Amino acid sequence: MSSRMAGSILLRHAGTRLFAAAAVSPAAAARPALLAGADGVPAVMVRLMSTSSSSPTAAAAATPQKAKEEAAKDGGDKKAVVINSYWGIEQTNKLMREDGTEWRWTCFRPWxxxxxxxxxxxxxxxxxxxxxxxxxxxxxxxxxxxxxxxxxxxxxxxxxxxxxxxxxxxxxxxxxxxxxxxxxxxxxxxxxxxxxxxxxxxxxxxxxxxxxxxxxxxxxxxxxxxxxxxxxxxxxxxxxxxxxxxxxxxxxxxxxxxxxxxxxxxxxxxxxxxxxxxxxxxxxxxxxxxxxxxxxxxxxxxxxxxxxxxxxxxxxxxxxxxxxxxxxxxxxxx
Structure with a gap:
């Protein structure tokens, strides 16, 4: 099997479930389990695969609105994704001011x-x-x-x-x-x-x-x-x-x-x-x-x-x- 065919199969199998991480809570996102997929695929490769996957499930989960809807259906302790950056990437680590209040600006940082x-x-x-x-x-x-x-x-x-x-x-x-x-x-x-x-x-x-x-x-x-x-x-x-x-x-x-x-x-x-x-x-x-x-x-x-x-x-x-x-x-x- 050529390397190109192997890569194509890997994309089809892994890409359909890799974006499931987009709908989990910030607390769950911080767990080491997300550092690799179910088949041991690194998280960096996860993000790259999801952009090129042609699977309908991955495409639906790629949009914030779909992620929110699926999170609402699942119920339990899952929370809807909060999109607060230009590229639509969830910010899990909240920055705080010296007085303990949350830093509200994304265009510049406290430092x-x-x-x-x-x-x-x-x-x-x-x-x-x-x-x-x-x-x-x-x-x-x-x-x-x-x-x-x-x-x-x-x-x-x-x-x-x-x-x-x-x-x-x-x-x-x-x-x-x-x-x-x-x-x-x-x-x-x-x-x-x-x-x-x-x-x-x-x-x-x-x-x-x-x-x-x-x-x-x-x-x-x-x-x-x-x-x-x-x-x-x-x-x-x-x-x-x-x-x-x-x-x-x-x-x-x-x-x-x-x-x-x-x-x-x-x-x-x-x-x-x-x-x-x-x-x-x-x-x-x-x-x-x-x-x-x-x-x-x-x-x-x-x-x-x-x-x-x-x-x-x-x-x-x-x-x-x-x-x-x-x-x-x-x-x-x-």
Whole structure:
């Protein structure tokens, strides 16, 4: 019997009952018995087999709704599966806060939280000297004008738009550095992690302001258009000149600091309600329970100042003829 035929038979026999583990309770899921199937098949192979099995039973059990219905029919001590992650995988080990309450966020974990350094210099500005720096500076200035016209002083929606764009450069830069590291078999000096951490931090800014400003349909459509154009433009720009790309981000962050400063002025003047801080922001930045929107804007502005310094520093390295891998990345946010 060929190995392909043997594998096919194994899939047919094992795949029909391997997904039965999807409907058991978290307590039962933790037992060693699930580490292997009835025929000694490893659990890793179980999950792979279930995705390729053509059995109707396996296909039915693969959906959360079917799993719940079958669990309800079985009765006994079995409980319906609770799907609480993007991929539909049950989380058996519950994370807890220090006070004993359950951790409710799946987009970040307790060990990824931090306290922002609000003492960072907000007035620092990189004076454009070279032609490339001047092009980067005026490119960012030209982008600010349509943003001012469209959003006026609606800083909540403005911040939402800003963060959907600001989260792109770190991901693009980290991705390209990652691929170069693989091609050249060389270290990255920690820059891949630093840039991806920047992208993740900007995304959390967006998750926070989504709780503050509810975007309208045309604002969501604008986000799709702007992000699509900016991603491709920045991708090409980074391929052509990482120095230019990082300088653009440095100036973008300077504009972000200015926007959040104006946001704070309106909050202090009472033009914008200083509502309680979103729960996600309190956990992410380790803010006090009675924190307000003003506190959130303050820590976000401090993050942007950090991104400004990191990207100007990265551009300076390329200006000196060095590669990012030759100079260690700055310390992260945490």
């Amino acid at each position: 990824e939280t931090y306290t922002a350094d609000t003492s960072i210099d907000l007035t620092r500005h990189h004076e454009p000297k070279t032609m490339l720096d001047k092009i980067a500076y005026w490119t960012v200035k030209s982008l600010r004008f349509p943003t001012d016209v469209f959003f006026q002083r609606r800083y909540g929606c403005r911040a939402m738009m800003l963060e959907t764009v600001a989260a792109v450069p770190g991901m693009v830069g980290g991705m390209l550095l990652h691929l170069r590291s693989l091609r050249r078999f060389e270290q990255s000096g920690g820059w891949i992690r630093a840039l991806l951490e920047e992208a993740e931090n900007e995304r959390m800014h967006l998750m926070t302001f989504m709780e503050v400003a509810k975007p309208r349909w045309y604002e969501r459509a604008l986000v799709i258009a702007v992000q699509g154009v900016f991603f491709n433009a920045y991708f090409l720009g980074y391929l052509l000149s990482p120095k230019f790309a990082h300088r653009v981000v440095g100036y973008l962050e300077e504009e972000a600091i200015h926007s959040y400063t104006e946001y704070l002025k309106d909050l202090e003047a009472g033009k914008i309600d200083n509502v309680p801080a979103p729960a996600i922001a309190i956990d992410y930045w380790r803010l006090p329970a009675n924190a307000t929107l003003k506190d959130v804007v303050t820590v976000v502005r401090a993050d942007e100042a950090h991104h400004r310094d990191v990207n100007h520093f990265a551009s300076d390295i390329h200006c000196q003829g060095m590669q990012l891998k030759e100079s260690p990345a700055p310390i992260g946010y945490h």
